[in-house]
Amino acid sequence: MSQLNIKIQDKSYPQGAKKAPKQVIKDLKITLGKDEFVCLVGPSGCGKTTLLNILAGLDNQYTGSVKLTPEQLSPKVGYVFQNPRLLPWRTVLENLQLASNAKLETLDFLLESMGLGAEKESFPEHLSLGMSRRISIIRAFATDPDLLLMDEPFVSLDPPTARQVRQLLVDLWRKRPHKVLYVTHDLREAISLADRLIFLDSQPMSVISEVVVNIPREQRMDEATIEQFKQQLFVDYPEITKLL
Amino acid sequence: MEFIQRPSILAPLSISLFFILWYGLAVFLNSDTLPDPITVTHVLIHEIQTGDLPFHLGKTLYRLVISFSIAMCLGCAIGIVLGRHKNLDYFFDNWLVIFLNIPALVTIILCYVWFGLSETAAILAVVINKLPNVTITIREGTRALDKELLELAECYRFGKLKTLRHVIWPQLHPFVMAATRSGLALIWKIVLVVEMLGRSDGMGYQLHLFFQLFDVASILAYTIAFIAIIQAIELLILKPLDKRAQRWRK
Numbered sequence: 001m002s003q004l005n006i007k008i009q010d011k012s013y014p015q016g017a018k019k020a021p022k023q024v025i026k027d028l029k030i031t032l033g034k035d036e037f038v039c040l041v042g043p044s045g046c047g048k049t050t051l052l053n054i055l056a057g058l059d060n061q062y063t064g065s066v067k068l069t070p071e072q073l074s075p076k077v078g079y080v081f082q083n084p085r086l087l088p089w090r091t092v093l094e095n096l097q098l099a100s101n102a103k104l105e106t107l108d109f110l111l112e113s114m115g116l117g118a119e120k121e122s123f124p125e126h127l128s129l130g131m132s133r134r135i136s137i138i139r140a141f142a143t144d145p146d147l148l149l150m151d152e153p154f155v156s157l158d159p160p161t162a163r164q165v166r167q168l169l170v171d172l173w174r175k176r177p178h179k180v181l182y183v184t185h186d187l188r189e190a191i192s193l194a195d196r197l198i199f200l201d202s203q204p205m206s207v208i209s210e211v212v213v214n215i216p217r218e219q220r221m222d223e224a225t226i227e228q229f230k231q232q233l234f235v236d237y238p239e240i241t242k243l244l
Numbered sequence: 245m246e247f248i249q250r251p252s253i254l255a256p257l258s259i260s261l262f263f264i265l266w267y268g269l270a271v272f273l274n275s276d277t278l279p280d281p282i283t284v285t286h287v288l289i290h291e292i293q294t295g296d297l298p299f300h301l302g303k304t305l306y307r308l309v310i311s312f313s314i315a316m317c318l319g320c321a322i323g324i325v326l327g328r329h330k331n332l333d334y335f336f337d338n339w340l341v342i343f344l345n346i347p348a349l350v351t352i353i354l355c356y357v358w359f360g361l362s363e364t365a366a367i368l369a370v371v372i373n374k375l376p377n378v379t380i381t382i383r384e385g386t387r388a389l390d391k392e393l394l395e396l397a398e399c400y401r402f403g404k405l406k407t408l409r410h411v412i413w414p415q416l417h418p419f420v421m422a423a424t425r426s427g428l429a430l431i432w433k434i435v436l437v438v439e440m441l442g443r444s445d446g447m448g449y450q451l452h453l454f455f456q457l458f459d460v461a462s463i464l465a466y467t468i469a470f471i472a473i474i475q476a477i478e479l480l481i482l483k484p485l486d487k488r489a490q491r492w493r494k
Contacts, residue, residue, distance in 0.1 A: 056399045077399065085396045089414040089492045098410055099400040123492040143400065 008064035035177035046202030078140030319378025327386020385419030
């Protein structure tokens with residue numbers, strides 16, 4: 001069974017010649033099991049995006065390792081950025097084909113799953129933000145990655161659209177399971193999506209609590225159940241209150 | 245009055261006004277130094293019929309195409325490299341300023357002195373004159389590239405060629421078009437000087453000949469022919485290219 005081990009001893013940013021470097025991450029250890037959906041919850045500016053950039057291979061200036069075991073390989077990553085980052089001059093289908101080698105049937109299946117079957121020849125500028133977000137999710141899945149990174153992908157969507165896209169994401173993930181590391185500061189969203197929650201403190205980033213979400217998937221759309229779980233969390237883990 | 249405001253009416257109207265003013269001024273001055281448009285048209289037709297104008301215009305266009313292509317390709321490549329690598333940019337920035345400020349005439353004379361009155365020297369002189377402009381325009385475009393899209397290409401392992409073709413080049417398109425348009429306007433003027441100083445054919449050579457004969461009608465006829473060609477390049481090549489590249493916009 002392949003598992004992902006993330007060990008980051010140090011990630012610092014230089015602050016000019018006179019100041020000492022600012023340490024953003026210190027001795028962070030996270031393990032992801034096969035097809036596990038993990039949500040990272042932490043305050044704004046705690047270094048979540050920095051962590052995702054390290055995992056995506058966009059930032060190599062750190063001490064530590066990110067390896068799949070037992071293969072000891074660097075994971076192939078699919079990244080859903082906060083902003084969809086679609087190439088505006090390429091059609092939806094071209095955007096997907098550029099990022100992945102998936103067959104046309106696979107891309108058609110993914111587009112249909114996300115309700116975008118009719119938009120594959122459209123240019124991104126002609127689509128709504130919600131549609132663009134869905135395409136960036138499809139792009140990440142289409143690469144068939146070892147690890148899916150999602151950086152608050154539903155931020156700035158109106159609540160009904162966010163709920164709809166979140167459900168589509170869960171449906172797609174259940175059809176095509178992958179390891180997911182999902183960053184959010186919305187605890188309700190995290191509870192509705194994750195198998196496990198990891199709470200992060202800032203300056204420097206470190207794990208303060210880990211919680212398994214044992215609500216059956218079928219009940220995750222029920223607001224009352226989510227709210228009840230959330231309230232219980234505050235009782236069982238009082239240290240997370242300051243993060244939210 | 246509304247129909248007058250349409251672009252399809254305005255453009256021919258303004259051109260007609262230009263020729264009417266020219267004609268009026270020529271009749272008013274009644275001088276050999278400013279022939280009227282009808283005389284110039286007769287000369288133009290005569291020069292085309294004798295084959296002189298197509299021959300010399302062809303020579304100039306050949307030099308323009310070769311030097312323009314070399315300057316654009318080299319300028320784009322150097323501009324992208326300088327825009328992407330800060331240290332190289334710092335190192336070569338002064339070189340660019342030096343080349344940008346060398347007068348065109350000096351480059352042309354030096355090329356002829358060093359390499360002889362040859363076709364290669366002529367084309368090299370034009371390329372050296374144009375290269376810094378293209379490089380600087382493309383370098384500015386490269387500096388303004390969207391870093392988020394470059395990260396996307398890196399994260400999804402596009403590779404260098406795919407990144408250049410699908411991420412960098414479409415963003416540079418407006419800068420390339422600006423360099424192309426200013427390049428065409430600049431290069432053909434330089435080509436004429438190059439031909440005037442060191443070639444025995446081409447428009448520059450002919451214009452020099454007409455100048456010695458004070459044949460203003462022929463000078464204007466050649467100028468009109470060349471402007472018509474440049475306009476045709478704009479309408480038949482550049483505008484359709486622009487339209488195609490912009491089709492994704494709302």
